[in-house]
């Protein structure tokens with residue numbers, strides 16, 4: 001059973017050498033005195049919050065990983081053996097699993113059966129999983145969006161951002177995204193239907209860039225990156241604008257977070273800036289599926305994934321999120337059904 005082990009807490013930049021692969025034997029049988037499920041992992045998800053679990057932060061929302069143990073994260077898997085009445089051999093499931101070929105899962109409350117199988121299974125880590133619900137709750141619940149409003153999305157080609165932009169377009173908003181390469185900018189404009197997009201790495205003055213793309217200002221900012229981008233956005237927000245703070249990935253590899261200088265503008269422009277955690281919105285999941293499944297099937301929404309092959313590629317795929325190597329939702333394909 002190949003496993004990706006988390007070595008030790010990392011205060012600064014995360015590197016591949018902070019994880020290593022081991023190989024051991026495992027009995028493909030669930031101990032009979034438990035109510036556990038043994039799964040074969042098919043796809044593993046790379047998510048930015050996993051970096052936060054690699055810090056020894058006291059009081060953090062995310063429990064730190066255990067050094068010397070396999071990384072845990074979301075995955076899609078097939079049940080190999082089960083002593084739990086709700087799961088049987090052959091079931092396809094998604095939920096919290098380990099970065100390993102086979103996982104013995106005792107915490108079955110975070111494991112869910114896959115019923116709709118005529119979509120790619122890896123979608124349960126993206127558009128039909130946590131990032132999808134994040135985009136849905138973060139946009140519709142936090143932004144109070146209205147048709148015709150000016151919407152800006154950062155990290156716009158990623159797992160969450162590509163959906164926020166498409167939801168905003170479906171509502172009739174004017175949508176601009178930022179991303180870190182020409183290929184991603186092309187994707188935003190040509191595949192996801194954003195009205196415009198720019199490569200923030202090629203803009204020496206982010207304030208000037210945003211003024212160019214939003215001459216009348218921004219009504220809604222979907223915040224994925226933080227740092228300098230947030231400061232530039234604050235200068236370009238309209239009165240009564242809303243900022244949905246989903247994440248600040250530019251800060252996750254820093255030992256000390258950067259300061260934000262323009263927060264006083266929240267007062268002058270009467271801006272509502274609100275953070276949220278997707279875990280508080282699980283009650284909306286079935287409503288979200290009702291909306292999004294038909295949109296996928298009618299091809300009114302598209303979803304781009306970046307698939308790394310083999311469990312050994314997990315560490316480099318995870319690190320790639322912080323260098324912007326992923327184009328779309330980053331998953332790791334571990335095995336086929």
Ligand code: NDP
Pocket residue numbers: 047048049130131134155156157158159160161178179180181184224225245246247248249250251276277278279320321322323324325326327328329330
């Ligand atoms: P993505 O698929 O968007 O991958 C991360 C992307 O972030 C990279 O591809 C890169 O794109 C961009 N990025 C990396 N480093 C920087 C940097 N220093 N400055 C600017 N951009 C950077 O990830 P997700 O869609 O999964 O996550 C997006 C955000 O949403 C994250 O902040 C994450 O923490 C947050 N999140 C929050 C949740 C919640 O409950 N609040 C739930 C899920 C996600 P590029 O090439 O464009 O730079």
